[in-house]
Amino acid sequence: MRGHLCGIRTAWTVAATAAEAVADVAAGIGPSRLSHLLAFFSPDYVVDDLNTALAGAFPGTPITGCTMSGGICPAGGLERGLVVVAFPEKGFRVVSAILDAIDHLDVARTASSVRALRRILETESPDAAPNRRFALSFIDGLANAEETVVSAIAWALDGIPLVGGSAGDDLNFRETVLLHQGSIHRRAAVVVLVETDYPFQIFKSDHFEPTTTKFVVTASDDEQRIVHELNAEPAAREYAMAVGLDPEALTPMSFAAYPLAVKVGGEYFCRSIRRMNADGSLSFFCAIDEGVVLTLAQPRDIVETTRSELTRLEAALGGIDLIIGFDCILRRLDAESRQVRQGICDLYRRYDVVGFETYGEQYRAMHLNQTFTGIAIGRLAAS
Template identity: 85%
Template sequence: VRALRRRLEPHGPDHAQPTRCFALSLIDGLANAEETVVSAIAWALEGIPLVGGSAGDDLTFRDAVLLHGGAIHRNAAVLLLVESDFPVQIFKSDNFEPTDVKFVVTASDGESRTVYELNAEPAAREYAMAVGLDPERLTPMSFAAYPLAVKVGGEYFCRSIRRLNADGSLSFFCAIDEGVVLTLAEPRDIVASTRAELARLDRALGGVDLIIGFECVLRRLDAESRQVRQGIADLYRRYDMVGFETYGEQYRAMHLNQTLTGIAIGKRPADERLASEGPAEATPAPPALP
């Protein structure tokens, strides 16, 4: 990261302005290393905003790969640092609301991201009972419809379930430690929430030219189950969004789930816009997750 920053900042560290520079991370989504990698990268970036996503394999959970330098890489991460003549702004958008249903993680393996017990009961059974489903018939569609979230600094961040295991445990897309309190969440209108966030970016930048987005695969499944996938696709075309479906999303120093993160690039050169309108709207940094 320091070597990349030296190439990006030929005139010193103050040259890399957060309103014109950003970093993109692409990480193997099956290596279970996002929290460590993203935390280290964000620390070394020293204020350059970071977004990205975890590479997946269409929910088979066998082999996620990255491409770099014309070669295939596994258990790897790729980092890109970008400087633009146009204003940029990173963002995140989700579509869930917390409920009053709580789960305490009472047995887990943080390294494998596996939760064995919730509220001192078998994890899958306790979760299924809370949402009114058969514990033996839990699927990715179930997890997309009934997400779990953790509260940090007064804000909720999604912690999505990856799969049901044969022993009744649940594997997650994020690290889950014993003692963590998980809150059952319910989805909001995904089209309305996404539309509002993209419209905000459009106003903040004085017009959006391009958005590079990283969307959790569970958002797609949820949109398909509610038959609103076409509405989401129409929004992405309207705002010229390109990107990836992911097994997890990165935003600053955090690894998230069931979220849309990305970088929006404005239409007008930054110097021209700043001269006529002042700086782009700033987004406060969220609290770091454990």
């Protein structure tokens, strides 16, 4: 449980039941006047119980939350539990909106909802500079709609920086859930717009670089994010041959260690594999279209690349008060397989990182994989 100079309070717990977990974090947050509460929680909690307990513990406070594939806190990575971030009324003005039925997204209505949030803040503080606002997105990680959702949100934000994460469920791929202001949602997304008096920067960090090995997607089901063929060969077999593995032995660890990337605007972005299917096809965490060229990526030092980005942020902000972060579940698997997860946890502790492990990350108008994104908030109020 921790308080920060900017007034944000954070708390986390690994309590077994929803009631116990909420009681723990409520005690950690303490009596406070809050503008908004973020809650990231394990899918094994009974979501109705959790929703009821949160409403009872934080009456009158707008609450946004989602299931996770692991928690992030200064104590390190949490395999399960509940992580909360409480924005104070002083120094933070927060508004939010739910976007339902995102697998059949109405782009115009989505843009209208986001613009309505902007108007609320602009009406409440007409003299605030545009660079005092940022947005967070939380998206159902199983709806296969992140690209459309984040593109529509970013378009309507008109330059306001956006970061976020896709809700996960511990690599079970059964159900992800979102909470918004007392209601439970599936196939949905939430956008949270924040105006603050404190300095901040959004960021992204990955630890891979492209190789010369290329794959062309020659057969795919774009809607389901399934690739049937790479280079006109069965997808799993072609991928396994390229990385020197037995196709029958492919696991989430394999996909974490050998991701694929796509080149967009001169920069490479990971397009991670979710699982191998019984027919030898590959399911992805991101949209993959037929004809796309995928590049096999090779790892760099995950601890050093993460440290480098956090050091840069610290210098740019003149000190970091805390970071709200969204880290791909495959980054954790890769760090574990290389036995360097403790190094990542040490960085979370040093920079007061709170957040959750995701099925995908959002950064500006992009949906990403195998990336660490977030918002770093500085220690001193802006002058």
